[in-house]
Amino acid sequence: MAEAGRPTVFTDEVCRKIEEVAALDGSVEEMAFYAGIHRTSIYNYFKANHDFFDKIQSLRERPVLIARQTVVNSLSDPNHAFRYIERKRPKEFAPQSKIEHSGSIETPIAAEQLASAAADAIREKYETELRASIVRPQINDAPQIVVELGQRSPEQTIEALPLTIL
Numbered sequence: 001m002a003e004a005g006r007p008t009v010f011t012d013e014v015c016r017k018i019e020e021v022a023a024l025d026g027s028v029e030e031m032a033f034y035a036g037i038h039r040t041s042i043y044n045y046f047k048a049n050h051d052f053f054d055k056i057q058s059l060r061e062r063p064v065l066i067a068r069q070t071v072v073n074s075l076s077d078p079n080h081a082f083r084y085i086e087r088k089r090p091k092e093f094a095p096q097s098k099i100e101h102s103g104s105i106e107t108p109i110a111a112e113q114l115a116s117a118a119a120d121a122i123r124e125k126y127e128t129e130l131r132a133s134i135v136r137p138q139i140n141d142a143p144q145i146v147v148e149l150g151q152r153s154p155e156q157t158i159e160a161l162p163l164t165i166l
Helices: 012-023 028-035 039-048 050-076 078-088 111-133
Strands: 145-147 163-165
Touching (some): 012 050, 028 039
């Protein structure tokens, strides 16, 4: 019985093209472009076919090994040998730079003054922002004091008058 669904895009030709690009240490995007398929299809195929994924990974290592072999074979040339050892053992063979300084470093402002000036600038900015955020009442908004004069009994003193603040 035949399987239902969409036919696979991974024909022998597509797989061969992916392998060709992998042998050049190409990216999955390059494999997809060359094979004429979407990179997501390749990732999905890798997930479903671990043996094919392992083969692609091995093919991608091939150019690195060829380059390494070429470098090692060229070590009979002293310039190549020196460049190789310089990169392989930089602590021993890489050029070392030493910078010496004598005298003092002078700044127009001492460090303490600079820190103090920075603190003053921050404080001034904060105070300015704080002052701007304070709402000052308008003259018309000031509370009104109204003294109600009315009948008072002989026992009440002037200090005991009723007082209303609006």
